[in-house]
Amino acid sequence: MNPMNAVNAMDGEPTHPAGTTGTTPGTTGAATGTTGTTSVTDEPADLAAISAPGRVAGPDEGIGHEELALAARNHGLPLEALRYDVTPPGLHYILVHYDIPPADADTWTLTVQGRVGTPLTLDMAALRSLPKVTHRVTMECAGNGRARLTPRPVSQPWLVEAVGTADWTGVPLRTLLAEAGVRPDAVEAVFTGADHGVERGVEQDYRRSLSLADATAADPEVLVAYEMNGAPLPPQHGHPLRLIVPAWYGMASVKWLTDITLTDTPFTGCQQAVAYRYRQSPDEPGEPITRIAPRALMIPPGFPDFMSRTRVVRPGPVRLEGRAWSGRAPVTRVEVSTDDGTSWQDAGLAPPGEHSWSWRHWHTTWTAEPGRHVLTARATDAEGTVQPLTQPWNRGGFGNNEVQRITVACA
DSSP, rough: OOGGGGGOOOOOOOOTTTOSSOOTTOOOOTTTTTTSSSOOOOSOHHHHHOOOOOOOOOOTTOOOOHHHHHHHSSSSOOOOGGOOOSOOTTTTTOOOOOOOOOOTTTOEEEEEEBBBBSOOEHHHHHHSSSSEEEEEEEOOOOOHHHHHGOBBBBBOOOOOEEEEEEEEEEEEEEHHHHHHHHHOOOOEEEEEEEEEEEEEEEEEEEEEEEEHHHHHSSSOOEEEEEETTTEEEGGTTTTTTTEETTTOOGSSOOOOEEEEEESSSSOOOOOIIIEEEEEESSSSSEEEEEBBBOEEEEESEEEEOOTTTOOOOOOEEEEEEEEOOOOSEEEEEEEEESSSTTSOOEEEOOOOOOTTSSHHHHHHHEEOOSEEEEEEEEEEETOOOOOOOSSOOTEEEESSOOOOEEEEEEO
16 A cells, blocks of 8 residues: 555544553463563554554543553643743644654755656755745644543543744745746645654555645745754754644644655545544544634643642732734734633733744733632634634544633632
């Protein structure tokens, strides 16, 4: 099977079937009479058996071992880090589909091929010699908020923290495509990353595509990036080369970029045509996930309880602040509620500034009174889209921009 166009039944990020722990079927993780080893057979592994379709948790099913393992590998932004205009790389959210691949910048190359006049093979020195630009971009995982849905789609269990903002430096993708010469019949650009794995029985490199119009747009301008916040990309963020697609959910920004292929037909690979779709049932084609829905997040005020994360504040004026963003249109309004959405007041919103696809700071002051309160904030963008108080359910748990709720005890 050609993984460039492999299609299989799945809903998004990796999962295992109910009741398994990711071991080979027919084993318990230890062979009889041994400790910490697995049974061995001469039969080829059945990839479909170890890599199951996406599923939804049962009514009383808690977070499982596989979801905990994913959460341990893929961390979110500590919400107090919303105080930074630019997120330090170690605090920016991470989602790695497979493994962080070994990468040597001294030998790394990027190929540009397919429906082009002049195929290119560029090493890092060649890429760095081209005119560079820096864009400040807020990136959010498409699955952000998934774990808050009922029933819960079983996958990476994000709450609201899968976001970050960075200054990305590199070469505009349209510059590389212009140098290669786009043929008239080209319709899409397919991007291949070096991370390799199996999902839903399909062995694959991570691949995504963009229409030619999106790939060559001036705003938002797609980057082939080699720096994050003025330094070489860290390994977990795609060292030494990655794609940055402003305004889109993070699945489009392919890390560890090795190849760009222009095609004359739409790309139907697993991560494009089956994963990352809005759908209600596994048998419907669904709608593609593209741009980020509006969201406001609040820095939790006061100080937390260790386990529950319930916040504690003192009576009197309390500063409430956070960030708001949208990949569809500029954020034009942020409202704050201190009574779980019963009433709302406008927050002060920082001027737009020069970074069109970066979050904006907002703030207000709340006079806290003794008792328990639920704080929330919601964003509205220039298209008039208002962040919802409840989220319509979808099978993959994607695009869930339901408002954040913070429980506060004033004492």
